[in-house]
Amino acid sequence: MSTPESEADPTAVVVADAEGVVVGWTRAAQQLFGHRAPDVLGHGLGLLLAPDDARSPLRAGPEHWSGQRPEHWPEDWSGQRPEHWPEHWSGLQEIRRRDGSRLLAHVEGARLRALDGRASWLLTVRPVAGGGRPVLESLMSHTPVGMAIWDLGLRCVWLNDAARRLRVVFPHYEVGRALTDPLPGADTRTAVEAMRRVLADGVPQVDREARWTSPDRHVERTLSTSLFRLEGVDGRPLGVHSVAIDISDSRARDRLALLRAASVRVGSTLDVWKTAQELADLAVPALADYVTVDLAEQVLPDTVPLQRLAATATSVPVFRRAGVASIHQGVPESLWPRGQAVFVPPSSPFTAVLASGRAHFEPVLDTSPGTWLDQDPERARVIRATGMHTLIIVPLAARGEVLGIAVFVRTDNREPFTRDDLLLAEELGTRAALSLDNAWRYTRERNAALALQRDLLPRNLTGGGAVDLATRYLPADVHEGVGGDWFDAIPLGGGRVALVVGDVTGHGINAAATMGRLRTAVRTLAYVGLPPDELLAHLDALVVRLAEEDADAGGLPPDLTGATCLYVVYDPATRRCAMAAAGHPPPAIVTPDGAVTFPRPPTGTPIGLGLGDFRPLDLELRPGSLIALYTDGLIETREADIEAGIDRLAAALTAAVTAAPGLDDFCTSVISAMTGDRPPEDDIALLVARTRG
Numbered sequence: 001m002s003t004p005e006s007e008a009d010p011t012a013v014v015v016a017d018a019e020g021v022v023v024g025w026t027r028a029a030q031q032l033f034g035h036r037a038p039d040v041l042g043h044g045l046g047l048l049l050a051p052d053d054a055r056s057p058l059r060a061g062p063e064h065w066s067g068q069r070p071e072h073w074p075e076d077w078s079g080q081r082p083e084h085w086p087e088h089w090s091g092l093q094e095i096r097r098r099d100g101s102r103l104l105a106h107v108e109g110a111r112l113r114a115l116d117g118r119a120s121w122l123l124t125v126r127p128v129a130g131g132g133r134p135v136l137e138s139l140m141s142h143t144p145v146g147m148a149i150w151d152l153g154l155r156c157v158w159l160n161d162a163a164r165r166l167r168v169v170f171p172h173y174e175v176g177r178a179l180t181d182p183l184p185g186a187d188t189r190t191a192v193e194a195m196r197r198v199l200a201d202g203v204p205q206v207d208r209e210a211r212w213t214s215p216d217r218h219v220e221r222t223l224s225t226s227l228f229r230l231e232g233v234d235g236r237p238l239g240v241h242s243v244a245i246d247i248s249d250s251r252a253r254d255r256l257a258l259l260r261a262a263s264v265r266v267g268s269t270l271d272v273w274k275t276a277q278e279l280a281d282l283a284v285p286a287l288a289d290y291v292t293v294d295l296a297e298q299v300l301p302d303t304v305p306l307q308r309l310a311a312t313a314t315s316v317p318v319f320r321r322a323g324v325a326s327i328h329q330g331v332p333e334s335l336w337p338r339g340q341a342v343f344v345p346p347s348s349p350f351t352a353v354l355a356s357g358r359a360h361f362e363p364v365l366d367t368s369p370g371t372w373l374d375q376d377p378e379r380a381r382v383i384r385a386t387g388m389h390t391l392i393i394v395p396l397a398a399r400g401e402v403l404g405i406a407v408f409v410r411t412d413n414r415e416p417f418t419r420d421d422l423l424l425a426e427e428l429g430t431r432a433a434l435s436l437d438n439a440w441r442y443t444r445e446r447n448a449a450l451a452l453q454r455d456l457l458p459r460n461l462t463g464g465g466a467v468d469l470a471t472r473y474l475p476a477d478v479h480e481g482v483g484g485d486w487f488d489a490i491p492l493g494g495g496r497v498a499l500v501v502g503d504v505t506g507h508g509i510n511a512a513a514t515m516g517r518l519r520t521a522v523r524t525l526a527y528v529g530l531p532p533d534e535l536l537a538h539l540d541a542l543v544v545r546l547a548e549e550d551a552d553a554g555g556l557p558p559d560l561t562g563a564t565c566l567y568v569v570y571d572p573a574t575r576r577c578a579m580a581a582a583g584h585p586p587p588a589i590v591t592p593d594g595a596v597t598f599p600r601p602p603t604g605t606p607i608g609l610g611l612g613d614f615r616p617l618d619l620e621l622r623p624g625s626l627i628a629l630y631t632d633g634l635i636e637t638r639e640a641d642i643e644a645g646i647d648r649l650a651a652a653l654t655a656a657v658t659a660a661p662g663l664d665d666f667c668t669s670v671i672s673a674m675t676g677d678r679p680p681e682d683d684i685a686l687l688v689a690r691t692r693g
Helices: 027-033 133-142 161-168 189-201 250-264 274-282 349-355 379-387 419-456 507-530 532-554 642-659 663-675
Strands: 012-017 022-023 087-098 101-113 117-126 144-151 156-159 203-211 220-231 238-247 290-295 316-326 341-344 360-362 390-400 401-410 467-474 481-491 497-505 563-571 576-584 588-590 616-620 626-630 684-691
Touching: 012 027, 027 087, 027 117, 101 156, 133 349, 144 161, 144 419, 161 238, 161 401, 189 203, 189 220, 189 238, 250 274, 274 290, 274 316, 274 401, 274 419, 290 532, 290 684, 316 349, 316 401, 349 360, 349 390, 349 401, 390 507, 467 481, 467 663, 481 507, 481 642, 481 684, 497 507, 497 626, 497 684, 507 563, 532 563, 532 576, 563 626, 663 684
Parallel strands: none
Antiparallel strands: 012 022, 012 117, 087 101, 101 117, 144 156, 144 238, 203 220, 220 238, 290 316, 290 401, 316 341, 360 390, 390 401, 467 684, 481 497, 497 563, 563 576, 576 616, 588 626, 626 684
């Protein structure tokens, strides 16, 4: 079996102390010399090196190279003692192998200093046979990768030419200089900590990106540094090997950074307009000098249909400008401000991209006569006036539908766009399109749910002769969409009135539709004259039965959409108030003198579970008392639970009684006190009734 070159010509590393005694041994050394670690450690270097070689840089005498640990240096030894060796040296040397053979090798020595101040020597031994040394030496010297070796005291003991060239921003790249040495403008605390960590645990640190600046602040470099621990065969650390790559001008790095930024900065909200502007802001000036994001009208809610706008002699309204950014103040490149309709010729790159879904790439923008610009003189004028010279148009497509286009242009930057720029623009467009599509679909469903909810909620509530009423409904601006909160007031026989507040689990159109069904069911059951606890029990059974019927029709398991509900009946003749709750927060009672209480009926299970265990609570109200029914969005936040919210609500009700005697102002005051300046985290429904005297 053949032996790999790395095994045939190993680079051995040997560590000797100040007396020339071997204290460190590697597997490569064992492979090269043939000695196992126990046979070498504690012995002199004479066991390994041939002292009579005239080419040896050590010129060691036979008294020392006896193979035994020397107690002192012989007086008549003609060679240099280790303490007199230079900081760094190298040369050819014959080595002695265990089988008695000799081999010509290149030996390189560098002084190491331990933390206790004692010196030792790092010797690297490479066989000359096979030409490995010259090739390796040339590679190490001329590689653009900066390499250095640091001893246990973090002092540089070796470095190559590439590392020396980085000295302008990292002055500690100098043989003999410790990383802890204070130098003007150099903060190496992070690097020191990293090296010490590598020395301590032996875990390499790879691709540590850091920005370094020269002391005069004129030169800045971004280095990607990796650190590896140098170890002896016994596992003891000998130092740290550092590898540094200058990535300051790496286009690939810049592109990856831009894509990483896109994943964070584009699509931060479910707002179509904001997402489009985020894309334009991100790409200027990183990719282009001028960027527009133009969207089809169906993507933008609440805008005038483009069909109603008159076309010009040469152009038609196709898009609406949703995002625009430029390196120039005032965006002189844009014919239309954000929010305005964008007119383009019917046969132009813009309409072609919209129709085909494929990008348009024009590294050198052709403005000569006979092009599509002949049909668009205003755009041609702006192109010439601002110096536009290179163009990319990418489709914003998601889920098989083109939502619009993104246009990238360079003016001051005289470099034309490249194919790599096109790929980057397409990737940015793809990521932005997904965010735009999510925002568009969310907005469309939210608007539909809001419209459905507005249609299903009562418009003209009346408390008859029993109570005066005021209501507030505040939808939350959350990603999940509109919730299923509802309220109602139902006149009953005998002058009584039923007050209802409920909250359907979930958000969106399904929650709003379920809310409408529950509101209708509650009204139907209320007209029958059922007391609160029985009404909730019938409602619970009805919801379960409807879910089972829907499941049987579709062949799917029943969708047991739950809901909480509070049902209150007030009789003005007796001033008695009966109530029952299905997993809902308790009502608030505010007496005419401002005292606030929260009577708590036995809380039953939410509607839709089919358990139907509800108990009533009956109490008497003074004339002029307020009954406040609400959903949990009023009192519950991420920072506090419901009980803390109830305490806050009590304070808000007390303050509102004094500040706002009218019911409408009372509701406004309560909502303002509970939500402050923040948008609500969940939908809020508030129904307030004042008993008449």
